[in-house]
Amino acid sequence: MTPENGRSSKARPPAGPPTTSMVVLCLYVVDQAPNSVQAVANLEAICQRHLKGKFKLEIIDVIEFPQHALDNGVIVTPCLAKLSPSPTARIIGNLSDTDKVMRALGIPAASGP
């Protein structure tokens, strides 16, 4: 279950190749743990503001899908993985550093609503 432009809680990993026009993201969290909740909120705010209509976000709960995280080399949560477009990137933490997240996602600093 991978709805576009939205969030799928505790969903399976994304299937199929990402399109170049879309930023495909995967956020690994632990249920409603504090940093995970904060990471989801921060990421949703960034996406709504800077990637409106141009992103796919999947949220993986490692309590339910630990093997998926391990298969993708994730060992700490929250962890945001940018799967496409290249280059791929990973950000560890609660994503409170907006500039750092935007740089990793390839969003220009001057980009605004």
Place this chain on the structure above:
Amino acid sequence: MNTVIDPHLHTDGKLADGGLGKVILRLVRSRSERMAIEAGEIDAILDPESGSLILLPEASRTLSQRRAGGELAASNTPERHAGLALDALGIQVGLLDANGVLLLANQAWRAGAAGGNGFGAKVCEHANYLAACDAATGDSQVDGAMIAAGIRQVLAGQRDLFRYDHADGPLAAAGRNAAVDRRRYQLTVTRVAGAGAVRALLAREDVSEHKRGERLLALEYAVARCLADAVTPSEALTAVIRAVCESLGWDCGRYFRPDPATDLLRFDSAWGLPTEAVQQFLQASRPLLFRPGTGLKGRVYQSGQPHWVVDGFAPTALAPATGAEGAFVFPVRSDAQVIGVLAFSGAGIREPDDRLLQAVRAIGGQLGQFLLRQQAAETLRRDAAHFRALTELSCDWHWQQDRELRFTHLEGSSAFGSDEVLGKRSWELPSVIAGGSDWGSHRAQLAVRWSFHHFEFTVARADGQRGRFSISGEPVYDAAGTFTGYRGTGIDLGQGPQR
């Protein structure tokens, strides 16, 4: 998947160098990961080797709180009801998986984990209880090893039930009276094996009050045994004081009783630990006198209520010598009357709870009854000796008969030998001369169990002279009111009339 919590990790946002902190240091290699951990922005770490999910404490607390609120179980009514039922229990209940990871815990367990001491006390859901037991150190190391072994036996199917009593909390915090003060727990581990995976159900119950009640009950029995075995009041007092001190961990005890002449409380008996300071303290107590209403002992004697000085509040006489600062004084009662006070001193004397007050009331009552019985028996012995002395001084002799009116006892008579009297009725005595006495009326009186006075009769003495005697007697009944015979006295009236 195992989920564990490192108790050494993340309390200040830093990676600790012990326990699972080492594992995390091994796993986390990138600078960004390490920085995020130290900034407190991480919820969990996955260990690819063991497949464990290491939850950091804040994340674990959040998940536990959600579970406690029924949020996670809300979609499943039977589970939710089961969870609510478990939460209603006062004992701590937890379920371990085959690896010892705590899968779920009830509210009592979570509350204990939030503020508990000792090994395993801080283990929350998703943490490994067995690992915590294995990691126990110091005073808890043996208990931790025993519990871990028992749980593993249950999980392996080698036993269905494992039960273990243990003390908990730091030994140092319990002070000098640790054996009495540390909290006691009973852990029961039950194997749960159905169609699914093997589980171990843990029930951890605080049995401190129960154990304390058992100890006080044993003390009451011990006091009763002391009183049954004692021959003298002094023996009884010493044994009872010792039993109380040894059971409750107090240093010494003294008994003060009122002096009838002055009405002041005077030292009577004592027992104390065989240390120089305590023995000196007891020796110094011997000349002490207390006026009723004055001082701790005087107030207890006057009010009839227990008084105590809690350790650490007001120094007692024992404090300078031994460091013991507590005192507990309670009355020794016989019915409504206070007949003395027991004063105990030592470290570890705490404000008494209801059970201890109940125990000291029982002990004071038992001891009071014993002392009063001893006093009554002593009075009786004195009276009997007094009576015997008077009897021996008089010229009377005394006798007893059984219910068939046969003599069973004769003492003090110079006129009759025992061998010619015992077993015979008075009118059957061979030397009795039938004439001169109304034996018919006398026998009629005896038949209806009347008392008689000054019944006179004549006997033929061995020297051929006649002797005149007077006897008096009264019927004797046992406690059930059954006639058991006669007893009485006799007097030699001198030479009787010659025939």
